[in-house]
Amino acid sequence: MYNAKAVITGILIFLVLCTSPFWASRTGKDYTKTGIVLPKDEKNCVENRDFMRAEHMRLLNEWRDEALRRENRLYTATDGRKWNISLQNTCLKCHNNYKEFCQKCHVANSVYPYCWTCHIIPGEKNQ
Amino acid sequence: MNKSRRSFLKVAGLSVFALSSGMAAAPGTAGAQIAPGSYGRGESALHAKRWAMVIDTRRFAGPEDYKPLIEACHKVHNVPDIPDAQNIKWFWLDSYEHTFPDDMNTYLDAKTRSASYPLLCNHCTNPPCVRVCPTQATYKMEDGIVAMDYHRCIGCRFCMAGCPYGARSFNFKDPRKFLPATVPNPGFPTRMIGVVEKCTFCAERLAVGQMPACVEASKGRLLFGDLEDEKSGVRQALASNFSIRRKPSLGTQPGVYYLI
Numbered sequence: 001m002y003n004a005k006a007v008i009t010g011i012l013i014f015l016v017l018c019t020s021p022f023w024a025s026r027t028g029k030d031y032t033k034t035g036i037v038l039p040k041d042e043k044n045c046v047e048n049r050d051f052m053r054a055e056h057m058r059l060l061n062e063w064r065d066e067a068l069r070r071e072n073r074l075y076t077a078t079d080g081r082k083w084n085i086s087l088q089n090t091c092l093k094c095h096n097n098y099k100e101f102c103q104k105c106h107v108a109n110s111v112y113p114y115c116w117t118c119h120i121i122p123g124e125k126n127q
Numbered sequence: 128m129n130k131s132r133r134s135f136l137k138v139a140g141l142s143v144f145a146l147s148s149g150m151a152a153a154p155g156t157a158g159a160q161i162a163p164g165s166y167g168r169g170e171s172a173l174h175a176k177r178w179a180m181v182i183d184t185r186r187f188a189g190p191e192d193y194k195p196l197i198e199a200c201h202k203v204h205n206v207p208d209i210p211d212a213q214n215i216k217w218f219w220l221d222s223y224e225h226t227f228p229d230d231m232n233t234y235l236d237a238k239t240r241s242a243s244y245p246l247l248c249n250h251c252t253n254p255p256c257v258r259v260c261p262t263q264a265t266y267k268m269e270d271g272i273v274a275m276d277y278h279r280c281i282g283c284r285f286c287m288a289g290c291p292y293g294a295r296s297f298n299f300k301d302p303r304k305f306l307p308a309t310v311p312n313p314g315f316p317t318r319m320i321g322v323v324e325k326c327t328f329c330a331e332r333l334a335v336g337q338m339p340a341c342v343e344a345s346k347g348r349l350l351f352g353d354l355e356d357e358k359s360g361v362r363q364a365l366a367s368n369f370s371i372r373r374k375p376s377l378g379t380q381p382g383v384y385y386l387i
Contacts, residue, residue: 046164047162047163047164051163055161058161059161059162061161062160062161062162063162064276064278066166068274068276069266069268069274069276070166071168071172071268071269071270071330071334072166072167072168073168073169073172073334074166074167074168074169075162075164075165075166076164076165076166076167077163077164078163078164084169085166088313088314088315088316089314114319117319117320118277118316118317118318118319119316120310120313120316120317122313125308125309126303126304126306126308126310126317
């Protein structure tokens, strides 16, 4: 093989670089948590934690359509509890710390929903 | 292998039928509900087949009398006061000529002609704004209320061109800049720059068993109720008084009646 030393070294370096993320994750350093602060007074959200984590945005969209278009402003959860459908008056009652809850996770995930151009963050002063 | 055209068509037809019926039986995923719970209406919610309003203008002495109504409306809905042509109008006043331009009576009594008339969204039976909205951001609900979904509004302003009553306002500026630092009603959202807004007949208040804010502030001079219920206050007021509506010749069938 012509120039075998250089070629094989090159391939090795390439492989190490390619797989470096996997090695880096092996160092034991945990995935950085977003560090969100959960509401203190309430233990359970409308539905269970996994569902809310994965689907809260779709649930909110559905709530919006049900409330605004079909006048269904009452949501009965799987555990039988009844909730008034309102982002501002129901969700934000418990999740009243925007900076430590909504924002931390949204920024970590690079999503910038524009809920707050209209909906009012509790305690927030405009301008 | 000796397959006739006839037998081939038979098998093909049967296969297509079997496939299509199988697909029809499969659960559709597009329109499926996401939430595991169920939706319903609140126990205290007010219901009607067709909400309507009757405004007894005879019992208002002048424009000052309408002030508490306008203030109540604007406070409940965080409506800003922008002091120029870009103002946001939910409930406002105008002259007789502008309110009832169809009336050609030259020798109308001075009192009727010089009075101010309260204007708001007419919540038409045939709303032109709903027909022209390209995103269905505005729509008619089954109780007759013409509602707005600001999430969906793209600010094209077709509805403003479509509305013959000027009942829609565009947010040329960020409305929050014209509201006090703490909004008047923290329980209701504001709007954002670039969306159209209008009176909602207080759908959010009806849902919790309250009358619209202006009706509540009017001390009985504004009536609100079900137009299809013969015993309702609005129907009785219409049955025993002469009433007019704005621009009836357009056929939009407004839900706001004026007792003159």
